[in-house]
Amino acid sequence: MKRSKNKNRNKIRIGGGAGFSGDRVDSAVELAAKAEIDYIILECLAERTVALGNLIKTREPEKGYSDTLPARIRALLPVCLPKGVRIISNMGSANPLAAAQRTYEIARELGFPEMGVAVVLGDNVLDIIKNKPELILLESGETLESILPRIISANAYMGADAIVPALETGQEVVLTGRVADPSLFLAPMLHEFNWSYNDYKLLAQGTVAGHLLECAGQLTGGYFADPGIKNVPDLARLGFPYADVTKKGEVTLGKTPDTGGRLDVMTCTEQLLYEIHDPSRYITPDCVLDITDVQFRQKARDYVSAFGAIALPRTDSYKVSVGYMDGYIGEGQISYGGPNAITRAHLAGKIVIERLKNRNFDYLEIHKDFIGIDSLHGKASPLSEPYEVRLRLAARCRDKIAANAVGEEVEALLTNGPAGGGGFFRQTKELVAIQSVLLPRHLIKPNIHIIGK
Amino acid sequence: MSIKVYDIAHCRAGDKGRTVNISVIAFDETGFHHLQQHLTPKKVAEDFFPIAEGPVSRYELPKLKAFNFVIENVRGGGVTVSLFQDIHGKTLSYLMLAIVLPDN
Numbered sequence: 001m002k003r004s005k006n007k008n009r010n011k012i013r014i015g016g017g018a019g020f021s022g023d024r025v026d027s028a029v030e031l032a033a034k035a036e037i038d039y040i041i042l043e044c045l046a047e048r049t050v051a052l053g054n055l056i057k058t059r060e061p062e063k064g065y066s067d068t069l070p071a072r073i074r075a076l077l078p079v080c081l082p083k084g085v086r087i088i089s090n091m092g093s094a095n096p097l098a099a100a101q102r103t104y105e106i107a108r109e110l111g112f113p114e115m116g117v118a119v120v121l122g123d124n125v126l127d128i129i130k131n132k133p134e135l136i137l138l139e140s141g142e143t144l145e146s147i148l149p150r151i152i153s154a155n156a157y158m159g160a161d162a163i164v165p166a167l168e169t170g171q172e173v174v175l176t177g178r179v180a181d182p183s184l185f186l187a188p189m190l191h192e193f194n195w196s197y198n199d200y201k202l203l204a205q206g207t208v209a210g211h212l213l214e215c216a217g218q219l220t221g222g223y224f225a226d227p228g229i230k231n232v233p234d235l236a237r238l239g240f241p242y243a244d245v246t247k248k249g250e251v252t253l254g255k256t257p258d259t260g261g262r263l264d265v266m267t268c269t270e271q272l273l274y275e276i277h278d279p280s281r282y283i284t285p286d287c288v289l290d291i292t293d294v295q296f297r298q299k300a301r302d303y304v305s306a307f308g309a310i311a312l313p314r315t316d317s318y319k320v321s322v323g324y325m326d327g328y329i330g331e332g333q334i335s336y337g338g339p340n341a342i343t344r345a346h347l348a349g350k351i352v353i354e355r356l357k358n359r360n361f362d363y364l365e366i367h368k369d370f371i372g373i374d375s376l377h378g379k380a381s382p383l384s385e386p387y388e389v390r391l392r393l394a395a396r397c398r399d400k401i402a403a404n405a406v407g408e409e410v411e412a413l414l415t416n417g418p419a420g421g422g423g424f425f426r427q428t429k430e431l432v433a434i435q436s437v438l439l440p441r442h443l444i445k446p447n448i449h450i451i452g453k
Numbered sequence: 454m455s456i457k458v459y460d461i462a463h464c465r466a467g468d469k470g471r472t473v474n475i476s477v478i479a480f481d482e483t484g485f486h487h488l489q490q491h492l493t494p495k496k497v498a499e500d501f502f503p504i505a506e507g508p509v510s511r512y513e514l515p516k517l518k519a520f521n522f523v524i525e526n527v528r529g530g531g532v533t534v535s536l537f538q539d540i541h542g543k544t545l546s547y548l549m550l551a552i553v554l555p556d557n
Contacts, residue, residue, distance in 0.1 A: 047470075139470055223465070230463060266463065266478070269517050273476035275467035277523050279512050295516050308516070326534055367529070367536035375537075376544045378528075379503035394536040433534050434470070 012192050013254075014185055015242040016213030017076070018042040018089075021049060021068050023216055024238075025075045027256070031240040032079045035256045039188045040080060042072060042089035043181050043214050050178050051323020051432045053094030054126075054153035065099030066091035073103050073173075074110070081112050081172060088163065088184055092175040094153065096121060099175050100451040107452070116452030118166035120176040122445050125320055126154045135437040137322070144322070144437060152432065153323040156439060159285030159314070160206075161197070162446035163187035169450055178321065180284045185210030185243075193247040197314065203287040204311035205249035208294060211282075212253060212271050212306065216240050219253065219271045220302075221261035234260025255302040263302040272296075272306075285318060287311035317438040326433035327364070329396050330403030332410025333371070335423040337388035344418040345370055345391045351417060352393055352409045361402035366395040390423070396431065403428045454556040461487060464546035471527050473505070473542040475549045478519040485518040491554040497522055500552050504528060504545065522549070 015037040017028035021044040032040050044066045057064030066072075069091040080087055092099040100117040107115040129135060133145035140146070155178035164187055166174045176184070186206040189195060195202045212219050219241040221232040232238075239259025244252045255263045272294060276282055282289040293308040332352070336345045349368045356363070369375040371390035395406045407426025414424060458464075458477065461484035466475045477492065479485035498509040506526040513520055527542060529535040539545075 226463075229459075269478050269519055270463065270465040270476060272517070273474070273478075273514075273519060273521050274465055275469060275474060276476075276521060277469070277472065277474055278510075279514060279521055292512075292514055293516055294514075329536065365536060369538065371538065376539050377504065377548045378537075380501065380548055392538060396534065396536060431534060 010247045012038045015040045016216040019216035027240045031256045041184045045090045050155045051153040064095035065093045088174045090176045092177045096177045104452045116171040117173045118169045118171040119449040123155045123178040129154045137435040139435045147324045150324040156318040156320045159183045160186035167191040181214040182207045182210030200311045202249040204309035208309040209243040209251045220255045220263045252305045265296040268296045326431045327398040328403035329429045330406030331394040332407040332426040333392045334421045335390040345389045347418045363395040363397045455553050456556045458552045459550040466546035468541045472525050475522045
């Protein structure tokens with residue numbers, strides 16, 4: 001039995017069930033179980049994740065979707081399906097079809113063989129941009145040609161209009177690759193309320209709701225607590241947020257009942273400005289949002305209305321995130337404590353760099369910092385003299401052997417460095433870098449594929 | 454006499470590549486006007502110079518008693534290639550809060 005489309009509803013409740021791929025599954029389950037939501041949105045794709053997924057897919061063709069998908073789906077389906085809560089997620093990442101297949105397998109194992117998944121495709125534009133070396137990279141200002149041989153992925157940030165046809169199929173789960181985060185939330189509003197792309201006020205309110213919910217717990221007291229200054233009650237049991245959205249575009253934010261956290265004007269304001277540049281021109285694939293005059297009003301405990309967003313029409317292009325191989329990063333860390341710890345750590349850093357130089361490795365950049373002193377704010381840090389300090393050396397290079405050598409030389413400090421070093425750690429990472437290009441809208445053609453019954 | 458931004462406001466930082474944005478939200482109207490007068494883009498650019506070359510833009514949202522600072526050209530190449538420990542610059546909200554301002 002497919003869920004009826006409920007096209008006559010005047011109000012829906014949309015939950016923010018994940019704000020990144022490592023987000024807490026328990027809070028999402030609690031949201032779906034206790035908050036009477038109609039949709040749960042799981043936003044799990046950081047800027048670089050699709051590129052990494054594509055890299056994995058070239059090595060293992062059945063992978064490349066979010067690696068937390070199985071656990072998340074397994075936990076949520078038994079709660080969502082009986083209640084009719086539909087799941088929308090970008091966990092498809094670089095391989096939405098394989099993600100849907102895996103989701104369907106899990107559904108069958110759990111005893112829901114009648115369930116289906118609608119897959120949103122079309123964001124992968126690698127073949128298109130490979131034939132357009134003249135495109136300008138927004139970050140470096142160079143042409144795409146400068147990185148062409150090293151490109152591993154190109155994905156357009158599609159809008160809510162790409163997701164709506166998937167919702168119209170009636171499938172319980174909708175999986176996408178790259179779409180803009182707020183669009184995941186705007187899609188069910190367009191679907192339920194038949195909003196058009198000329199209703200700028202409605203698009204603005206819907207996009208604001210999506211933007212506020214897209215980091216889940218960051219709206220309800222997560223990433224907010226500063227004990228004594230900004231207290232958050234029962235942070236351990238942080239509850240995830242939802243938005244009540246009406247057909248007229250009224251947005252009110254709420255939090256899973258009987259959970260920890262707080263939802264008020266302060267938490268909402270922090271999240272409203274999160275990752276925003278010019279507040280009057282926040283560009284999404286659905287509109288150009290202006291939040292300058294947004295206001296919040298506390299209607300009840302943990303229940304806040306948001307109003308005042310406006311928008312201009314969407315632009316005629318899509319932003320495309322281009323992933324490319326950019327060498328390696330090698331890293332090593334070691335700690336020193338007690339008398340003269342900082343001087344010993346400085347000596348350790350100096351000799352590792354000298355030894356790497358003597359081995360004739362070529363680094364694009366070597367970075368040395370002292371955790372506990374200056375590793376976060378660099379030269380802006382005030383002078384301090386802690387009891388213990390951790391040396392951290394990281395270097396970027398084209399060559400994996402040179403990258404490994406950074407960790408090797410830090411490790412070698414154990415017997416060849418200053419006295420009393422311990423707690424050693426090393427790693428080498430393959431570096432996937434990201435830049436962006438703009439592609440004309442007409443080149444991107446979203447389409448839908450269904451897996452399951 | 455001096456005060457810290459920390460005494461009159463709260464902040465959250467986010468990143469997009471080589472640009473970091475930091476919101477500064479005053480606890481009350483008095484604080485907002487104090488920040489408006491003293492936490493200028495120039496002041497922030499100076500205090501963040503070891504971290505970012507700039508420029509620094511300041512957007513005002515008076516209805517929220519808030520400012521949004523956009524700090525460009527963060528040193529170290531941005532989130533995807535940075536060698537920094539905090540590649541996203543998320544801890545930079547507390548560098549903003551540590552800025553010292555004159556007390557009127």
